[in-house]
Amino acid sequence: MFDKEYLSSSQKLSAFLDGELPQNDVQSLFYEMASDTELQDELRTMVSVKEMTKSSIIMPPPALKSSLDARLGLDKILADKSMKKIAGASFFNNRLFQSGMTAFVAAFITYMLMLTTTEETGNPAMLADKSVVKSSQELHSATIPVVSSFAKNSTQPSNDNTLTVNNRKDTPKQQRSNYTSTSVAEDNINANYTLIPQDLVSSQIDDVQYTDINYSDYIQMTPLDKFELPVTPHQYNKNTPIQPKRTEILNKFSLEMKYNQGKSYPNLDIPVETEPIINNVTVGLFYKYNELNSLGIEFGQENYYQRYFFKEDELVKRYEQNWMAFWGGITYNHDFAKVDFYAPLHPYYRFMIGGTQIGPLFKSSVGAKLPLSDKMYFVLALEGSYLVYHFQDRSYSSSRLGLSLGFSFGL
Amino acid sequence: MPDNLKNITDEILYGMLSNTDGSGKGAFDEIYTRYASNIYSYCLKVMQNEDVAQDIFQEAFARVYESAQKNKSMVNFAGFIITITRNLCLNEKAKKHNQNLDLDNYQFPVYDKSYAQKELMDLLQISIDALAFEFKEPFILKEYMNMSYKEIASELNISVSTVRIRIYRARQKLKEIMAPYINDIQKGENNV
Numbered sequence: 001m002f003d004k005e006y007l008s009s010s011q012k013l014s015a016f017l018d019g020e021l022p023q024n025d026v027q028s029l030f031y032e033m034a035s036d037t038e039l040q041d042e043l044r045t046m047v048s049v050k051e052m053t054k055s056s057i058i059m060p061p062p063a064l065k066s067s068l069d070a071r072l073g074l075d076k077i078l079a080d081k082s083m084k085k086i087a088g089a090s091f092f093n094n095r096l097f098q099s100g101m102t103a104f105v106a107a108f109i110t111y112m113l114m115l116t117t118t119e120e121t122g123n124p125a126m127l128a129d130k131s132v133v134k135s136s137q138e139l140h141s142a143t144i145p146v147v148s149s150f151a152k153n154s155t156q157p158s159n160d161n162t163l164t165v166n167n168r169k170d171t172p173k174q175q176r177s178n179y180t181s182t183s184v185a186e187d188n189i190n191a192n193y194t195l196i197p198q199d200l201v202s203s204q205i206d207d208v209q210y211t212d213i214n215y216s217d218y219i220q221m222t223p224l225d226k227f228e229l230p231v232t233p234h235q236y237n238k239n240t241p242i243q244p245k246r247t248e249i250l251n252k253f254s255l256e257m258k259y260n261q262g263k264s265y266p267n268l269d270i271p272v273e274t275e276p277i278i279n280n281v282t283v284g285l286f287y288k289y290n291e292l293n294s295l296g297i298e299f300g301q302e303n304y305y306q307r308y309f310f311k312e313d314e315l316v317k318r319y320e321q322n323w324m325a326f327w328g329g330i331t332y333n334h335d336f337a338k339v340d341f342y343a344p345l346h347p348y349y350r351f352m353i354g355g356t357q358i359g360p361l362f363k364s365s366v367g368a369k370l371p372l373s374d375k376m377y378f379v380l381a382l383e384g385s386y387l388v389y390h391f392q393d394r395s396y397s398s399s400r401l402g403l404s405l406g407f408s409f410g411l
Numbered sequence: 412m413p414d415n416l417k418n419i420t421d422e423i424l425y426g427m428l429s430n431t432d433g434s435g436k437g438a439f440d441e442i443y444t445r446y447a448s449n450i451y452s453y454c455l456k457v458m459q460n461e462d463v464a465q466d467i468f469q470e471a472f473a474r475v476y477e478s479a480q481k482n483k484s485m486v487n488f489a490g491f492i493i494t495i496t497r498n499l500c501l502n503e504k505a506k507k508h509n510q511n512l513d514l515d516n517y518q519f520p521v522y523d524k525s526y527a528q529k530e531l532m533d534l535l536q537i538s539i540d541a542l543a544f545e546f547k548e549p550f551i552l553k554e555y556m557n558m559s560y561k562e563i564a565s566e567l568n569i570s571v572s573t574v575r576i577r578i579y580r581a582r583q584k585l586k587e588i589m590a591p592y593i594n595d596i597q598k599g600e601n602n603v
Contacts, residue, residue, distance in 0.1 A: 014579040018553060020560050042586070048593045049585050052535050053554045060451035060468060065443060068469050072476050074436050267462075309473075318470065 009039055017050055071309070071394065107351070253411040256284040256296075258379060262402015264305040270322040279303065279324065282404065284331065292335050298352060298363075299328035304398040308391045323398075325387065327361045329354015343370055346377070359389035365404065375410035416441040421488035428479035439476060446489075447472075450496050452555045456547065457500045459540050467503060471496040493556055493566060497548075504544075531592055538588045542581050549574050550581035 007015070012029045015021040021029065033039045069075040260280045279301050286296030307320045331352040339345045345368040352363040367381020385400040416424065416437055427438035450471060454464035474495050485491060539547065552563045560578075564571045 010583070011575070011579050014582050015575055018560070018578065020575065045586050045590050045593050046582060049535070049582065049589055050554070052532060052589075053539070053585075056532060056535060056539075057448050057452045057555055058455060059448045060465070064451075064465055064469060065447070068443075068472055071469065071473060072439075074439060074476075318466075 009033075009036070010042060013039070013043055013046055017046055073394070109349075250411045252288045254286045254288070254294075254408050255411060256282075256286065256298075256379065256406060256408040258282045258284075258381075258404045258406030260300070260302060260383060260402050260404045262302075262383065262385075262400050264303060264322075264398055264400045266305055266307050266398070268305045268307065268320050268322065270305065270320060282406070286331070286333060294333040294335070296331045296333060297328065298331050298354070299326070301326050302385070302400060304385075304387050304400060306389070306396065306398055308389075308396045309394070325356040325358075325361070327354055327356045329361060329363070331363075339368075345370055348381075350381070356387060356389075359387060361388075362386045367404065369408060372407075377408040378405075379408050380405050421445070422485045425475075425479055425485040425488050425491075426483045428476055429483060442475070442488075443472065446492055449555050449557075450492065453493070453496060453551055454500060456539060456551050456555070457497075457544075458503065463503060467496065467499045470499055474499075489556070489558070490562060490566060493552065493558070497566065531589075534592065535585070535589060538585050542584060546577050546581040546584070549577045553578055 007025070009029065009032055012021055012025055016026060016029060033043065066075070258281070260282060262280075280303075282298055282300035284296050284298035286294045288294045301324060303322050303324050305320070306323050307318065309318050329352045331350055333348055333350045336347045336349070339347060347366075347368045350363075350365045350367070352361075354361045354363070363383060363385045365381040365383035367379060367383075369377035369379050371377050381404045383402055383404045387398045387400075389396055389398075419427075419438075419441070421442065424438040424442050427434050428442075429435060430438070447468075451464065451468050454467045454471075455461065458464045458467065471492065475492055479485075539550075542550065549563050549567060552558045552566065553560075558566070560571045560574045563574045567574070
């Protein structure tokens with residue numbers, strides 16, 4: 001091959017190592033090397049470099065194979081039965097599975113936190129229910145008989161024979177007939193003091209004396225006053241159904257505006273196509289259906305990097321862009337117990353299921369609200385988004401991680 | 412992986428890729444097993460950027476699979492896949508205008524005499540990365556893809572003699588950088 005060319009000894013060595021030196025030249029090279037120590041050293045060095053180069057071959061990351069299979073639609077095909085385990089492993093590397101697992105874990109943590117809150121501090125929702133019953137409206141309109149002893153600070157049923165049944169002026173006979181067969185209910189005014197067993201009431205019922213009670217005196221001394229709930233005089237009228245006031249409904253709504261600064265993945269270096277004013281802004285309206293949980297609708301605009309492949313002119317082409325997505329969805333919000341950390345913080349967890357023009361969008365965030373006034377909060381949250389879209393029979397996804405900050409206004 | 416696929420040639424495996432049953436997937440897995448590390452190493456060395464190398468690596472295998480859906484016959488599969496990979500790399504380099512390191516002016520890290528094997532490997536990687544592309548490419552094709560001078564010449568559209576010279580020069584550059592360290596190791600081994 002190299003007969004007509006002049007090759008230096010060093011060049012012959014290189015060709016020899018590659019198995020490309022003709023047999024004649026190999027023999028002459030060996031003769032030369034036998035008497036040339038420098039050439040021997042050069043051979044040793046070249047062999048070492050070659051061995052090191054060979055050993056530096058790098059295996060691709062396993063995730064590349066899963067991703068390649070998914071792209072070619074091979075992840076749904078099993079080569080044979082022995083391949084099932086491998087296919088199972090690739091399923092666990094699937095991004096959809098990972099995002100589903102993330103949502104499940106987040107929901108589980110939320111549930112556990114709710115349980116913890118209930119066990120350790122008492123369910124605030126239950127406290128809230130009690131306060132509702134305590135209100136003058138409920139008190140005067142209750143149809144369930146409330147038997148109370150007003151023996152102050154007594155944890156035992158009172159020995160005082162004087163029992164009071166609401167403030168209704170029924171005759172003793174009517175009351176006896178009405179209430180002896182009724183379980184004694186807990187008087188929510190003196191909830192901690194006045195629960196009386198029914199048998200005790202039955203034994204005392206013959207000696208009942210009825211007195212007119214001015215409830216406002218007792219309401220003022222109730223332990224529930226610490227909640228500072230408004231107690232207003234109310235005229236009982238059983239024919240008038242109780243309607244929540246319009247302001248009470250509005251109080252359950254809040255409006256939220258946030259700005260999101262984040263990074264979209266896959267990580268591409270492409271400028272955003274347009275920059276309208278509302279880009280990266282989120283607007284939400286939330287309804288608090290109990291003390292801890294809210295439902296809301298949110299919408300906004302964000303940019304997502306996209307990388308997908310398409311067939312054109314018998315070629316597979318890759319397309320990359322920084323797409324501006326207008327999105328909207330339904331959000332579930334769970335508030336955790338208030339944390340006093342330099343300032344009273346209200347941590348929360350939020351999960352949104354929504355959509356864009358091209359596919360579903362999932363958002364999840366963890367954050368905290370800092371009250372600035374009775375009706376206004378500063379909101380700061382860590383937010384993750386996952387966009388799924390479909391193109392030419394293949395599914396792709398983009399994700400986004402960022403920091404949201406804004407304000408929440410009570411209505 | 413079914414054992415029976417291991418004895419099948421690349422070209423027959425390529426013909427099986429278009430099968431819609433499990434054998435198509437099995438053939439693809441076998442081809443992947445045979446070429447993944449070489450192709451990936453080639454992409455990494457040529458592009459010197461892990462993200463870009465991964466993209467090209469995936470694209471190369473995807474194109475092989477897509478082409479097999481139309482053509483069942485293949486004469487030289489190794490040449491085919493390296494041609495696809497090389498073209499993708501060259502296109503990407505043309506787009507990015509990748510900065511090549513100047514080997515003569517490059518400041519190599521100074522290692523302690525007690526350098527470990529890993530440090531030596533790192534030094535080799537830096538040295539290969541720093542080679543001029545015209546020398547690096549045939550060298551990588553030879554060392555990573557086990558291609559003959561003739562195959563490399565055909566792939567790069569240059570003469571066999573040029574291939575030999577370029578590989579030799581690449582090797583000389585690496586030897587210059589690595590020799591002091593390798594000699595230290597060899598002396599150490601002799602003393603033991």
